[in-house]
Every structure is written in structure tokens, then in C-alpha cells.
Amino acid sequence: MILSKLKTSLDSPVSYVLGKDTDAFLLNDLLGKKIKLSWTGIIECVKCQKHTKKSFGEGFCFTCFQSAPEASPCILRPELCRAHLGEGRDLVYETTHHLQPHIVYLALTDVVKVGVTRKTQVPTRWIDQGAAAAIILAETQNRYQAGMLEVAMKELYTDKTNWRKMLLNTTGEEVDLSEEKWQAHDQMPSDLANFWVENDDITHINYPVLIYPELVNSLTFDSQPNIEGVLTGIRGQYLYLDEKNVLNIRRHSGYEIAFNA
Numbered sequence: 001m002i003l004s005k006l007k008t009s010l011d012s013p014v015s016y017v018l019g020k021d022t023d024a025f026l027l028n029d030l031l032g033k034k035i036k037l038s039w040t041g042i043i044e045c046v047k048c049q050k051h052t053k054k055s056f057g058e059g060f061c062f063t064c065f066q067s068a069p070e071a072s073p074c075i076l077r078p079e080l081c082r083a084h085l086g087e088g089r090d091l092v093y094e095t096t097h098h099l100q101p102h103i104v105y106l107a108l109t110d111v112v113k114v115g116v117t118r119k120t121q122v123p124t125r126w127i128d129q130g131a132a133a134a135i136i137l138a139e140t141q142n143r144y145q146a147g148m149l150e151v152a153m154k155e156l157y158t159d160k161t162n163w164r165k166m167l168l169n170t171t172g173e174e175v176d177l178s179e180e181k182w183q184a185h186d187q188m189p190s191d192l193a194n195f196w197v198e199n200d201d202i203t204h205i206n207y208p209v210l211i212y213p214e215l216v217n218s219l220t221f222d223s224q225p226n227i228e229g230v231l232t233g234i235r236g237q238y239l240y241l242d243e244k245n246v247l248n249i250r251r252h253s254g255y256e257i258a259f260n261a
């Protein structure tokens with residue numbers, strides 16, 4: 001199969017599916033069992049399907065990384081989005097994906113972080129980040145507005161996740177996200193206040209992890225084509241093998257692998 005990001009459903013715990021169609025595996029059923037992922041050496045660009053020696057971003061060949069709308073700078077930095085001005089790498093893509101309602105949120109990953117996502121990506125985006133909990137701060141009409149709000153919030157909160165700490169589950173459960181939300185409100189620029197969402201519902205997310213390790217060791221197919229071990233957990237887009245070895249599936253989008261369970 002060609003790897004793509006794990007598909008998730010917000011069950012308790014989260015359900016994870018690897019692969020698709022007839023080649024799909026519900027990973028929750030494989031917890032506690034030995035699995036093996038063997039890379040064939042092939043990487044297929046997730047955009048143009050051409051083989052590439054190296055992948056850029058999350059599974060792009062170099063050409064697509066530089067030209068595909070899915071890899072444009074406003075994906076990582078929403079404040080750079082120009083869709084509202086009728087500009088961008090691909091106007092159809094920008095209109096469909098970025099001239100749409102967006103959410104600014106606080107998520108509890110290893111710390112409280114601020115983030116932006118398209119409204120339809122809630123709660124998928126939170127699960128992909130491995131958040132233990134999340135709360136919506138604001139809803140905007142487009143990606144640019146959400147980006148500007150995020151920039152304002154960056155004085156209070158990071159927009160990065162320390163994935164190692166997230167995987168060790170060092171999150172302080174005592175954090176009250178609704179309290180954080182109203183502190184954030186006081187700091188918000190007044191021109192962006194219209195987008196604030198009053199609803200204080202917190203989404204809690206449980207991951208299928210049998211036992212959290214004390215330290216993690218990150219594996220990649222580039223340094224180790226055959227990866228195997230007992231599947232001891234899944235969080236964010238990571239598999240835990242033999243507790244401490246972790247494999248980021250999303251990072252290997254486009255890699256062709258044989259999967260054995």
C-alpha cells in the first residue's frame with residue numbers, strides 16, 4: 001500500500017484506520033499484536049503520483065512541493081493566505097479550502113497551543129496533533145482572518161507541539177481550557193472580537209495507548225526499511241511499537257510499504 005495519513009474517528013478511544021478500500025486495517029484490533037511495515041524503496045508523490053527519491057513536505061516531489069496548492073505557504077502560515085483577495089497558487093483550491101469558515105482553537109498537546117483549521121477538519125485536526133483536549137476560540141469567514149487571530153494569540157501561546165512530550169503524555173490534565181479561553185479573550189484585538197465563539201464545550205480525546213513509555217525513539221523508513229514490533233499504542237499520527245519506538249505515519253505519506261499483521 002501507499003501510506004497516507006491514518007484515518008480517525010472520535011470514538012473513545014479514537015479509532016484508527018491504516019490504508020484504504022480493500023487494503024484497510026482497523027489498527028485498534030491489532031493492539032498488543034506484532035505488526036511489520038516494510039518499505040519497498042519507492043516513494044510516490046501524493047500529488048502527481050510520480051516516483052521521487054526524496055519527499056518534501058508531507059509526500060510531495062520537489063516540483064509539486066513548489067507548485068501544488070496543498071503545499072503553499074498559507075497551509076503552514078494561515079496569515080499569509082490571499083484567497084480573500086482572489087490570489088493564490090490555485091484559485092479553485094483556495095476558494096474551496098480557504099474561503100471557508102475556519103476555527104481558531106486552543107489544544108492541549110504537551111502544552112496549551114493555539115491553532116487554526118478549516119471548520120470541517122474539527123475534530124480530525126486535533127486528533128492528528130495528539131491533543132488530549134481542545135476548545136474553540138473563534139470562527140472566522142476565511143483562513144486569513146483565522147491566521148490574523150492566531151498571530152495575535154501567539155503572544156500568549158505557542159503554535160508548536162513538542163511531539164516527544166506529547167507522545168510521553170506529559171500533558172498537565174489540571175489545565176482548564178475554558179479558563180484559558182477567557183484569559184485569551186482579554187488579550188484579543190478588538191477588531192477580531194466579532195469572531196469569538198461563546199460556547200465553552202471542551203472536546204476530550206482518549207487515545208488507544210496500552211502503556212505510555214518513559215522515553216521515545218523515533219523510527220524512519222529512510223534509516224530502517226523494515227520496521228516491526230508489538231503495536232502498543234496510537235496517538236496523533238504516531239504508532240508506538242514495543243512501547244518506546246514511534247513511527248510517524250503522516251510523515252511517510254507516499255511511501256510504498258508492505259503491511260503484515
Ligand SMILES: [Zn+2]
Pocket residue numbers: 045046047048049050060061062063064065
Ligand atoms: Zn509530484
Ligand SMILES: [Zn+2]
Pocket residue numbers: 074075080081082083088094098143
Ligand atoms: Zn490560502
